[in-house]
Amino acid sequence: DQQVKQNSPSLSVQEGRISILNCDYTNSMFDYFLWYKKYPAEGPTFLISISSIKDKNEDGRFTVFLNKSAKHLSLHIVPSQPGDSAVYFCAATYNTNAGKSTFGDGTTLTVKP
């Protein structure tokens, strides 16, 4: 039962353009969402998060949008840089679940110079 899905295994964009990574979820109990970035041979690192009471959260070049009715969130990176090339994981959790995060299977972003 895959409750968090990232339907695009990979994405390639040109440096300076926008990268949009998508994530869908099925469990309506999820009320907090996080994005992690992972470089090869390293662990995931936290990037940005959003609570279900908001529909947008911005941090520098990174913005996360949440559409609760569609059970969909997206991560926008503007402008994209070659150093952003990594695997991006979407994760979801809810308050009564002891902070357990359910992860998607990741999207590999390649930013071409």
Next chain:
Amino acid sequence: DTAVSQTPKYLVTQMGNDKSIKCEQNLGHDTMYWYKQDSKKFLKIMFSYNNKELIINETVPNRFSPKSPDKAHLNLHINSLELGDSAVYFCASSQDGGVGSPLHFGNGTRLTVT
């Protein structure tokens, strides 16, 4: 200064052996986790400890036994290793295990069972 460190980085062993993976965090966090990343790249939670107390125990074979001697350490012991145990195991910590506390991951241990 490594925040979450796990050893070893690579572990190659034969079926039937027993092995351990160690994890330490110097962030002062209360909650630690073990996640498994399988061949399909999904990260799935196995265990979570809060201040040395087990709070999450997913459907994991009882050959896997976590041990937390103190809140800065969470080790994973695996008995009678099987081929299907081959995966990357990530240790993580979070400040209080609450929904708003992001996870801080170690760099993973790649376990290969032959």
